[in-house]
Amino acid sequence: MKRSIVRRLFQIISLILGVIVMNFTLIQMAPGSLLDIMTSEQQVTDPATLQHLKHLYGLDQPAIVQLLRYTWSVFSFDLGYSYRQNAPVFDIIMAQLPSTLLLMLTSLGVAVTLGMIAGVIASVKVNTAWDVVISLAAVFFFAAPTFWLGIMLIIFFAVHLDWLPVGGMTTIGGKFGPVGQVVDVIRHLILPALSLGLFYAAIYTRVMRASMLEVFSLDFVRTARAKGLSKTRVILAHVFRNALLPVVTLLGLQLGTVLGGSVVIEAVFSWPGIGSLMLDSVMSRNYPVVLGVFVLSAVVVAVANLLVDLAYYRLDPRIRSR
Numbered sequence: 001m002k003r004s005i006v007r008r009l010f011q012i013i014s015l016i017l018g019v020i021v022m023n024f025t026l027i028q029m030a031p032g033s034l035l036d037i038m039t040s041e042q043q044v045t046d047p048a049t050l051q052h053l054k055h056l057y058g059l060d061q062p063a064i065v066q067l068l069r070y071t072w073s074v075f076s077f078d079l080g081y082s083y084r085q086n087a088p089v090f091d092i093i094m095a096q097l098p099s100t101l102l103l104m105l106t107s108l109g110v111a112v113t114l115g116m117i118a119g120v121i122a123s124v125k126v127n128t129a130w131d132v133v134i135s136l137a138a139v140f141f142f143a144a145p146t147f148w149l150g151i152m153l154i155i156f157f158a159v160h161l162d163w164l165p166v167g168g169m170t171t172i173g174g175k176f177g178p179v180g181q182v183v184d185v186i187r188h189l190i191l192p193a194l195s196l197g198l199f200y201a202a203i204y205t206r207v208m209r210a211s212m213l214e215v216f217s218l219d220f221v222r223t224a225r226a227k228g229l230s231k232t233r234v235i236l237a238h239v240f241r242n243a244l245l246p247v248v249t250l251l252g253l254q255l256g257t258v259l260g261g262s263v264v265i266e267a268v269f270s271w272p273g274i275g276s277l278m279l280d281s282v283m284s285r286n287y288p289v290v291l292g293v294f295v296l297s298a299v300v301v302a303v304a305n306l307l308v309d310l311a312y313y314r315l316d317p318r319i320r321s322r
Helices: 002-029 034-041 047-056 063-075 089-124 129-143 146-160 178-216 219-226 231-269 274-283 287-315
Strands: none
Touching: 002 063, 002 287, 089 129, 089 178, 089 231, 089 274, 089 287, 129 178, 146 178, 146 231, 178 231, 219 231, 231 274, 231 287, 274 287
């Protein structure tokens, strides 16, 4: 197991290097730079000042030198400096990252919980009305775009029923106690987490249903039934655990896509996370922040995949024996 963890850590380092090189190259190919924004927004036209700014941000160096310097700074835990916020990139991202992680983890929790419950019910009640309804709901939520679903939820629950807030993370000007603040954040979190989570719940439902039906047909399940075990015990102790492996694998693969999907949901619900920061940074050519977001996102996804691999190692005894 230690050898596997060390191998995965080397893979994470290789992944970060690949992310840096690829995104740095793409940004070099993109039109415009921060100097263009400075000259247009802040009306900086003095050639001497522009030359000083180019030297200050290292833009007067060849691209390969800039790449090597940036790579070294990343592995020295320095993501650069943002001229727009006038602060280190790491501090800016850390200020926004908790909001995105909260949305991501809540959405995944909704998706995995609903998906597994619906998948188990559909497999146990296969070819019944339960199975048909759950399968149709899964197809609907998988086909519906997340931004459209978010807008529909806003119209129904926030505008029509007035049960939940339209957007944001907290009530502006609201004065609550510690418990009231937590409740306020939860109320703002429900709609964006549902919008993102229902899409992935549909996928987990289909995967869990197919996996459960496959395990139901195996010999050891028939043996358990022949021994006179109750249906509930057969499902929970013999079928459910073995059917979890594809779901765990899918969870690791989807962490990156959930992060990408949260960017759209953050824009719909004005959620103050990495997505909002990313859009603002791209529009303002604030490339140090853009690169920093890519690098930290890659690290978060890689570490999460490592944890999923450890869970897989725990669930499947065949992997432990290799």
